[in-house]
Amino acid sequence: xxxxxxxxxxxxxxxxxxxxxxxxxxxxxxxxxxxxxxxxxxxxxxxxxxxxxxxxxxxxxxxxxxxxxxxxxxxxxxxxxxxxxxxxxxxxxxxxxxxxxxxxxxxxxxxxxxxxxxxxxxxxxxxxxxxxxxxxxxxxxxxx
Amino acid sequence: xxxxxxxxxxxxxxxxxxxxxxxxxxxxxxxxxxxxxxxxxxxxxxxxxxxxxxxxxxxxxxxxxxxxxxxxxxxxxxxxxxxxxxxxxxxxxxxxxxxxxxxxxxxxxxxxxxxxxxxxxxxxxxxxxxxxxxxxxxxxxxxxxxxxxxxxxxxxxxxxxxxxxxxxxxxxxxxxxxxxxxxxxxx
Numbered sequence: 001x002x003x004x005x006x007x008x009x010x011x012x013x014x015x016x017x018x019x020x021x022x023x024x025x026x027x028x029x030x031x032x033x034x035x036x037x038x039x040x041x042x043x044x045x046x047x048x049x050x051x052x053x054x055x056x057x058x059x060x061x062x063x064x065x066x067x068x069x070x071x072x073x074x075x076x077x078x079x080x081x082x083x084x085x086x087x088x089x090x091x092x093x094x095x096x097x098x099x100x101x102x103x104x105x106x107x108x109x110x111x112x113x114x115x116x117x118x119x120x121x122x123x124x125x126x127x128x129x130x131x132x133x134x135x136x137x138x139x140x141x142x143x144x
Numbered sequence: 145x146x147x148x149x150x151x152x153x154x155x156x157x158x159x160x161x162x163x164x165x166x167x168x169x170x171x172x173x174x175x176x177x178x179x180x181x182x183x184x185x186x187x188x189x190x191x192x193x194x195x196x197x198x199x200x201x202x203x204x205x206x207x208x209x210x211x212x213x214x215x216x217x218x219x220x221x222x223x224x225x226x227x228x229x230x231x232x233x234x235x236x237x238x239x240x241x242x243x244x245x246x247x248x249x250x251x252x253x254x255x256x257x258x259x260x261x262x263x264x265x266x267x268x269x270x271x272x273x274x275x276x277x278x279x280x281x282x283x284x285x286x287x288x289x290x291x292x293x294x295x296x297x298x299x300x301x302x303x304x305x306x307x308x309x310x311x312x313x314x315x316x317x318x319x320x321x322x323x324x325x326x327x328x329x330x331x
Contacts, residue, residue: 037270037272038240040237040242044232064280078270
């Protein structure tokens with residue numbers, strides 16, 4: 001019986017192939033660069049929060065230099081805002097891409113201006129999703 | 145609510161009914177120890193001499209302590225950074241289309257930062273793309289379709305594109321006005 005189960009699992013693996021991940025780093029943190037196109041206060045403060053959340057994460061390592069394979073989190077334009085119930089609400093767009101790949105995923109979100117950490121947390125989740133769903137080149141791990 | 149545009153207006157889009165020409169009026173109250181008359185004049189003259197790319201639209205930054213048709217922005221010019229409002233950037237306006245700003249009077253680029261930030265009051269956006277190279281050098285080259293002469297791409301720039309002026313027109317905190325027979329009426 002055990003042999004049958006083992007054989008079935010092996011067959012399933014053979015049919016599906018190895019799990020494809022964008023960053024096959026053997027458990028090492030994923031290098032990420034945060035780029036922001038805007039120097040107004042709202043954009044700068046959100047950018048700071050995003051960098052901070054990545055710098056504290058064990059899943060990512062915040063890079064100051066570009067690398068051959070790096071996740072790029074880009075806030076492409078100044079963060080917009082509107083007043084809701086007398087408070088400023090930040091409305092951001094963000095792009096996730098992997099260097100040298102054409103697939104750019106975009107996302108948008110909002111949070112209160114006095115709670116930009118929650119916007120940063122949403123961006124962080126988006127980055128994790130992006131890192132997990134992109135099809136990577138299967139095969140041996142490539143040293144960076 | 146610090147930093148929020150309390151009255152909802154940061155610039156005036158003033159259309160002359162007779163000629164159809166438009167003036168984007170940005171009233172600014174300069175304050176702080178670095179807001180010397182010479183510096184204020186240099187900042188204003190930079191903004192007001194920008195080539196707008198549309199001969200029917202001009203920029204007019206006005207140094208004033210009193211609101212113009214209910215509109216007044218405040219620009220602090222003093223030594224150092226304002227990390228609370230601007231984060232790591234140090235110099236900024238609170239929002240694009242905001243009404244409060246800070247520039248570092250100790251910075252050698254203060255007379256370039258001021259004109260750039262004043263245009264953010266009116267809702268104009270930045271036009272550059274932050275890049276990072278393999279050595280860790282960060283740069284902010286102009287966005288596609290723009291060049292270093294554009295003041296929203298590069299602070300020393302002296303030009304705008306006509307399309308950028310429409311950012312001020314569409315900006316939610318721009319007040320729209322019409323002048324006719326010497327009288328100005330605002331919505």
